Amino acid sequence: MWCSGCGIGVMLGAMLRAFEELDYRNADTVVVTGIGCTGKSDDYLLTNALHTTHGRALAYATGIKAFNPKLHVVVLMGDGDSVTIGGNHFIHAARRNIDLTAIVINNFNFGMTGGQASGTTPGGSFTSTTAWGNPERDFDICALAEVAGANYVARETPYHGWELKELIKEALNKKGFSLVEVFSPCPTHFGKNNEMKEPREMLDWFKERGLPVERYRKLSAEEQENHFAIGKLVDRDAPDFNTRYEEIRVRATAQKAG
């Protein structure tokens, strides 16, 4: 149901392969989606799915995980859901370090409604609401997740399909809030308005600019401006929400009993 050249299908394929390799069962897996192109993903799934409102998928998912920690909870969002209309929930889910995996398709604009500027539209680029260039700056989603407290942060592109699956697998295995940002081509809107009309051109853009994080970090700040890091950016093991909550519950119960 997506446009030709879109990256969402590649992400979805990688996610499903990761589910299969990790032996996830439909019954114990919940995929939560929001609104927009990425929000349509649940139409393809046989797992439990909860299609929610724009920007709030993480809040719904928090409720699911808090009540039933045994479920694998995966949240699929676009850049609109995650860091534009739903930015507040994003930083709070990371701060709370709730044990779920957020996969964010970042196609740099609101694709579903016709390619308007979003919170990740790069400064200066063209969209249907910024015909002469975007005056605003864009969010670095991974950096946002890192400073907000996520345990695991990675970035990939559909050009690197196998690596994407591996990173999603790692993210699924990680306890606490994990994020995989997936840069995605949107040749229909963002590409068309920014001299990358052909799907291949956006993939080439990712291929040329995306550098493995180890190499990216060796570049000077000036050189980094023309590139972005791909791979695993953050990996830490702070206790997740349910663990902390359980600790306090046990302590409170013991004190009350004592």
Add this chain to the structure above:
Amino acid sequence: MGKRVGMEVAIAAAEAAALCKFDVASVYPITPQSHVAEHLADIVNDGRVDASFITVESEHSALSSAMGASATGARVVTATSSQGLLYMGEVMPITSSMRLPIVMLIANRAISGPINIWNDHSDIMPMRDTGWISFFAENGQEVVDMTIQAFRVGEDRRVMLPVNVNMDGFQLPHMVEPIFFPDQEEVDRFLPEYVPYATLHPDRPVSMGTLGMPEIYAEAQKAKDVAVVNSIKVVKEVWKEWEKLFGRKYEPIQSYRTRDADVALVTMGSMGETAEIAVDALRKQGVKAGLLKIKLWRPFPFAELKKAVKGIRVLAVTDRACSFGGPGGPVCSEIRSALYEESVRPAIVNYLIGLGGRDVQAEDFMEMVRRAAKGKLSEPYEFYGVRG
């Protein structure tokens, strides 16, 4: 003296706002309003209006920043639909309480769930009691005219209230229609420069939106009610002037072939045109059918309704939203209540139609009239043509 052009109605709505020389447009895109958002942005980006377009991060921010701009004295337009309108819901009553005359273009769309992008009125109905003036357009021409009228009414010193212009999603914004546009000079004459009552200005500071203790909160609510109720005088005055200037007549309730009507349909929004076709067809068959079209939803035109129903035996009121567990659709509920005190009043039947974009054809309206002629349905209201 104006010009007639073929134009997509969403774009025409934005063009109408441009003729009003808005200072700020603050809009978050949502289907089926997106072309309004995009075209407002283009108008600003191309420098056709000396204004700012804010690519806000949500509808909540759209109306909040619209209010901020309006509070500094700007003429502000925003636009939304469906869930976006609900998300603005927290802000809307405050806009009217602060008496900020923002104009909102609404491409009406069903609310979730299930998620549905097509047209009905379930988005605006929960916003009924937020203290906004509500216009309902029937076609592209009315969208354009009402957008310009909305600024004039809202900014009138006797009114000072926000106004929303409702256009049925897809049926109107996505259609290309022939539309007469007034000249810029004509609009300038009709719509004087906005003179705000009070603004946030360093030279003359004011506080807006402060706490209302129980001793004053009720008075504030009453003051708002008085303002909304009284605004009907200004709406009617402005519509009379519009008719004089441009020859197109607007009334809170527009009657179609009701002079000798036995049964009259009641519609609000774009379905009025389809209902007209049904009325004409019924008349040809000898059925004395008529039609009342509500153009002004808030303030509700009680006196005009009472006048319009004189002589009608049965009203077939159509609603495009549900009031679950309530007395019927919101429009019918209003009409029943409005006519309760009348010694002579029509029987009323209520059909819920066109939910979530369900097609309603002229034949359906004819059938509704035929059945309404009996004066009663088996239920207090009926989901017309709905399975289950």
